[in-house]
Amino acid sequence: MLKDLDWFTREARDLPWRRTLDPYAIWVSEIMLQQTQVKTVIPYWERWMRELPDIAALASASPEKIHKLWEGLGYYTRVRNLQKAAQQLVRENGGAFPQTFDAVLALTGIGRYTAGAITSIAFNQPSPILDGNVIRVLTRLHGIEENPRDKETNAKLWQLAEELVRAAARHESRITLHSTLLLSGPCSALNQSLMELGALLCTPKQPNCEVCPWRKPCAARATNRVEALPNLGKRAAATDRRFIAFLVQHRGQWLVEQRPAGVVNAHLWEFPNVEIDSQTTDLLPTAKKLLGGKPAQLEPLVTIKHSITRYRISLEAMLASRKKRRRRRKVPVG
Numbered sequence: 001m002l003k004d005l006d007w008f009t010r011e012a013r014d015l016p017w018r019r020t021l022d023p024y025a026i027w028v029s030e031i032m033l034q035q036t037q038v039k040t041v042i043p044y045w046e047r048w049m050r051e052l053p054d055i056a057a058l059a060s061a062s063p064e065k066i067h068k069l070w071e072g073l074g075y076y077t078r079v080r081n082l083q084k085a086a087q088q089l090v091r092e093n094g095g096a097f098p099q100t101f102d103a104v105l106a107l108t109g110i111g112r113y114t115a116g117a118i119t120s121i122a123f124n125q126p127s128p129i130l131d132g133n134v135i136r137v138l139t140r141l142h143g144i145e146e147n148p149r150d151k152e153t154n155a156k157l158w159q160l161a162e163e164l165v166r167a168a169a170r171h172e173s174r175i176t177l178h179s180t181l182l183l184s185g186p187c188s189a190l191n192q193s194l195m196e197l198g199a200l201l202c203t204p205k206q207p208n209c210e211v212c213p214w215r216k217p218c219a220a221r222a223t224n225r226v227e228a229l230p231n232l233g234k235r236a237a238a239t240d241r242r243f244i245a246f247l248v249q250h251r252g253q254w255l256v257e258q259r260p261a262g263v264v265n266a267h268l269w270e271f272p273n274v275e276i277d278s279q280t281t282d283l284l285p286t287a288k289k290l291l292g293g294k295p296a297q298l299e300p301l302v303t304i305k306h307s308i309t310r311y312r313i314s315l316e317a318m319l320a321s322r323k324k325r326r327r328r329r330k331v332p333v334g
């Protein structure tokens with residue numbers, strides 16, 4: 001474990017949320033980082049912290065503002081839950097962020113991993129964390145062959161993560177990071193080092209075992225099973241989905257509509273669109289139904305391909321031109 005901490009103090013990436021111990025800033029970073037890459041999150045986090053620097057600012061921000069600041073990050077329930085939790089804190093805790101694991105876990109949108117990450121990083125509490133990166137490191141290190149999604153194996157991994165962070169809590173010498181990065185203590189260093197190891201060295205493909213601080217005790221490396229672990233079972237088959245969006249312009253403005261509450265991406269604005277089967281070639285009836293009138297012409301503009309979980313989505317954007325009104329010709333009199 002000590003080697004791991006040494007490695008982290010040398011190699012920790014200079015990330016903007018590592019220059020603060022403000023639990024609000026760390027909370028925002030952890031929620032943004034769910035399902036999203038670090039390099040994507042950095043500019044979003046910096047803009048968010050400039051616009052909404054504390055819990056009170058978030059609690060009183062308009063829904064339009066928080067959605068605008070989150071636009072492009074996806075999984076929009078996250079930002080709505082973030083605001084609900086901030087409002088909960090203003091109402092019940094004077095706007096202060098709680099310091100105990102159970103109180104943090106009780107906030108809307110915060111699960112066991114996020115509560116562990118915030119309380120260890122901001123307050124140096126010995127709360128374990130287990131995400132995809134940590135699962136990869138621990139299953140390889142201990143040579144765990146069972147699927148980490150199985151209940152028992154998952155509980156065992158939480159147990160291992162807890163033993164490590166509790167051992168770190170007993171670490172007595174002071175740990176400091178390079179440059180201007182801040183560290184609340186060894187529990188923070190241990191948890192962040194596991195995440196960092198999974199992100200930088202113990203990657204899904206071609207891990208860099210040669211420079212890994214765990215290379216000697218690593219069971220997967222010793223038995224040549226590094227890329228076979230973690231054993232995540234068979235992937236669900238990919239499903240193709242086809243959407244058509246219609247872009248209608250009128251007097252310099254574009255027709256957009258707001259998604260209703262209770263659906264994916266609720267409240268976001270979008271071009272009118274619909275999911276259709278892969279065989280349909282004549283799109284005019286679909287356009288007529290969706291737009292309330294048949295467009296004069298449909299012109300393919302662009303096709304965007306995008307994958308979300310097991311869905312392979314293809315979105316065809318069509319420029320829909322309106323029928324021009326016939327001008328009445330003036331008939332010369334006399």
Ligand code: SF4
Binds near residue numbers: 208216226
């Ligand atoms: S030695 Fe390789 S497989 Fe083992 S923990 Fe380190 S990077 Fe991962």
